[in-house]
Amino acid sequence: MTESLKVKVDRRDGLAVVYTEGYINNQGGEEIAQAANGLIEEGYRTLLLNLAGSKIVNSIGISILIEVLERMIELRGRLAFCNLTPTIQKTFHIMGLTQYAPVYADEPTALAELPSHPAPSGS
Amino acid sequence: MTMRCLRKKELVLPMLPDKELEAGEEAAVLADEARMGPDRIDELRLAVQEAFINASEHSGASDSLVYVTLALYGSDRPELVQVSIRDTGVGFSEPSARDTIQRQEGRPRKRGWGLTLIRRLVDEVEIESGSHGTVVVMRKRI
Numbered sequence: 635m636t637e638s639l640k641v642k643v644d645r646r647d648g649l650a651v652v653y654t655e656g657y658i659n660n661q662g663g664e665e666i667a668q669a670a671n672g673l674i675e676e677g678y679r680t681l682l683l684n685l686a687g688s689k690i691v692n693s694i695g696i697s698i699l700i701e702v703l704e705r706m707i708e709l710r711g712r713l714a715f716c717n718l719t720p721t722i723q724k725t726f727h728i729m730g731l732t733q734y735a736p737v738y739a740d741e742p743t744a745l746a747e748l749p750s751h752p753a754p755s756g757s
Numbered sequence: 758m759t760m761r762c763l764r765k766k767e768l769v770l771p772m773l774p775d776k777e778l779e780a781g782e783e784a785a786v787l788a789d790e791a792r793m794g795p796d797r798i799d800e801l802r803l804a805v806q807e808a809f810i811n812a813s814e815h816s817g818a819s820d821s822l823v824y825v826t827l828a829l830y831g832s833d834r835p836e837l838v839q840v841s842i843r844d845t846g847v848g849f850s851e852p853s854a855r856d857t858i859q860r861q862e863g864r865p866r867k868r869g870w871g872l873t874l875i876r877r878l879v880d881e882v883e884i885e886s887g888s889h890g891t892v893v894v895m896r897k898r899i
Contacts (some may be wrong), residue, residue: 646861657778691779692806693870721799721878728877729870 638662639688641669649680649748651741663698669688670702670713679711684745685707686717697727703735712736716744760830760837768825770809772818777809782826784840787827791835793899800899801838806879807871808842808893814893817844835899842893848886 639662640655650673656662670681684701689712693738706713716738726732768783770776781802788798805825810822824843829835874881881896 657775665783690781690802692777692803692810693874694810697870719799720796721803724800724878725803725874728874
């Protein structure tokens with residue numbers, strides 16, 4: 635049995651970065667969704683998922699990320715990804731995520747290019 | 758020149774959470790020994806995981822086991838990795854329909870990507886499914 639996925643959140647000015655470490659399966663996907671939904675409730679409308687610590691995924695985990703993406707689109711927010719392995723990026727492409735969510739090579743590039751939304755009040 | 762089996766390994770793994778990682782890792786080790794490139798190894802690993810998950814989640818096999826056969830094929834050197842994932846379940850005909858599950862809130866979760874991913878991640882896929890079970894044979898060139 636693998637250890638469960640670890641999620642860390644870094645709240646920045648106008649966006650939040652979610653760092654993952656571990657296998658993005660159904661449980662891992664739910665952990666990410668829980669963190670993302672919490673940030674959305676706080677008012678964040680731009681989320682960056684940094685997957686540098688996740689080298690292995692499966693289609694169930696990614697299908698949960700699609701649900702997070704759908705929620706962000708409904709809210710006119712933005713979900714972006716960075717630090718994907720080539721296979722994870724290919725998988726995202728096959729499953730259609732890259733059509734709606736930008737993918738950046740690394741975090742500095744993502745932070746430079748992502749549109750800034752107003753920071754939630756009280757953050 | 759005709760290819761022959763250069764090496765073969767068989768595993769029987771229980772249908773338990775995360776056991777797909779073990780099957781994927783075995784395939785990755787074999788592909789690495791055959792000098793497959795790292796990105797292609799990752800693709801093979803994911804395809805094997807997906808086939809294993811499909812067997813675990815949908816076969817309904819009474820023995821709750823997945824039979825994994827890994828093989829290297831080539832003439833004088835390895836040219837191809839072949840991985841077979843077999844179960845003794847009830848078979849399937851409509852993977853997209855069977856893969857739809859309900860979320861707790863009642864909204865259907867979008868599933869059914871396993872076979873699509875497998876077909877895109879390896880070079881050849883053969884699927885045989887019937888009342889005695891399903892076997893998914895995946896081949897990826899070195």
